[in-house]
Amino acid sequence: MPTTYRDVVSRALRFREDPKAVELLNKVVSSVSSRVYRVLESYPYLEYLAKEVSEVKRYSIANLDRLLKQAMESVERVGGRAYLAKDSEEARRIVGEIVGEGQIVIKSKSMITEEIGLREYLEERGNEVWETDLGMLILQYLEGERPTHPVIPVLHVSKERIIRAFKSRLGLKDLDEGSPPEKIVELARRILREKFIKATIGITGANAFAADSGAVVIVENESNARLTSALPPKHIAVTSIDKIVPTLGDAVKVAFVQAAYTGLYPPTYINIIAGPSSTADIEYERVVGAHGPREYHVVFIDNGRVGALDDPVMMDMMRCIRCGRCLIECPAYQSFGPSWGSGPYSGPMGVGWIYITRGIDEAGPLSMLCMHAGNCVEVCPLSIDLPSIIQRIKSMYVSRIMGSEES
Ligand code: SF4
CATH class of the missing domain: 1.10.1060 (Fumarate Reductase Iron-sulfur Protein; Chain B, domain 2)
Structure with missing residues (x-):
């Protein structure tokens, strides 16, 4: 450092x-x-959308107190639990208490979880933690490396280094110096598939958070955030407070603009998650916990903001x-x-x-x-x-x- x-x-x-x-x-x-x-x-409309998002964000930070309160109330209203952490230590402790010990935890890419050192903390508490974004999985197994770009976290790492790390640390013996990227991706997919199924906790970040609806919005291309937020029985969304915007419509616009300005537009997936999974198919009685998580936790983090x-x-x-x-x-x-x-x-x-x-x-x-x-x-x-x-x-x-x- x-x-x-x-x-x-x-x-x-x-x-x-x-x-x-x-x-x-x-x-x-x-x-x-x-x-x-x-x-x-x-897609010429994207530049207009960016101007709109610029104003939405200006309004959001000017009204942060009120929007944060509304966002937390909305999370509870949709059946989730909302938490506010003033700094990294408190955020780690809150997430640590929700997770517990000895769990299999899967994570999607999230700068705020890197900011607070969440993976290392959960590992120290005896949990098995898996990064499910391929770039972040590579970083997890490369000693001393860190994300180098918010969207392309391993832009500086050669394929040869990735192969060496995956062979020695992940035991992927089928890889050799000449393995193409497709083979690396396929083997990583096989390992992670099992973790997606067995995990009891899924942790995601947020590209934006909608105060009116308690919804986290996540844009991605790999589909790992989708699986991370949908398969385990508990979903924990960790978000910094600057991600809060007034409405779900605003949050989706942020996702569009974010994807466009990374050159990945249209994004393959935009995930909107507003509460635990549920069904009302039996006599219109709402039952929480259908095929997705039974619990939805949202941890808002200040940390200097x-x-x-x-x-x-x-x-x-x-x-x-x-x-x-x-x-x-x-x-x-x-x-x-x-x-x-x-x-x-x-x-x-x-x-x-x-x-x-x-x-x-x-x-x-x-x-x-x-x-x-x-x-x-x-x-x-x-x-x-x-x-x-x-x-x-x-x-x-x-x-x-x-x-x-x-x-
Ligand atoms: S990361 Fe994007 S939104 Fe943030 S300052 Fe850079 S260009 Fe602007």
Whole structure:
């Protein structure tokens, strides 16, 4: 974890010394960028939708208190249980109590669960935890690696490394150096299939949360979030409070825009989950727990976000929908890739989120790599003013260093 500017620079330089990682980064950057432009050209309504979402998010953060209260009441109304955690520790404890010990837990990709270190915590409590998104499963078995992009978490990892990790850590002996991606996917699918069936707990994140209906909205292509939220008897949705929007219609719009600006549009699946599964087919009596979960838990997490609302520059970060578009067009990210970040967050938006969730000591040194090219604000679907946010973090960091040198 970088703590000084020197650490940040040396990590960035080490990344440049890995030709395979640099080659993969270049490949992903150019293909995602052109895919996004193609999507926006093919579906012109998406840019209008992005403007709408921008305003919805502005309204949502201005009315966060009220929407959070409404969201929690809605969860209870649809038969779920709602919780509010002020920080990572409380969030881990709440989820830990719902999960218990000795369970098989399946998880879909979620930055907030990475932010709070949930998988490691549940494993320490004696649970068997499986990432079901293929990228996250790869990371789970690669020592010391972390997600490098909100949507493409292993963009810097070669197929050869994945094969080595899966052979040694997952016991997939059928793989060899020349195995094609299809074979890796097929073998991972076979392993996970059994876990999907046996799991007692499914944990998902949220792309958006609808305050009016208590519904979590998740956009994906692999179908693992669908299975994770539908097969186990308990579903726990973990979401940061900035994901709350007023209505289910707004939440679905966020999902559309998020998918579009990652170049994955139309998304294969948009999941809407509003309560435990149920049926009323026998004499119109509602019975909870049909084929899907019997329990629906939603954990809302603050972790520094409410504090960000006190700062007129920083509060704009709260509109971010984690599409990762700003990373792809940023010259610093194009050069240093995932090494420019910490925890689950990287790139320009990563600097903002690291500041909000972990403070100036971690975000300050990272902010110094920003070149202020301004591409991020140009391409962000919500026009979030990242250059001003990063400038603000830089100023705070520099004042802090100067202050400590003077004292
Ligand atoms: S700052 Fe904008 S472009 Fe970057 S991840 Fe957030 S919404 Fe997407």
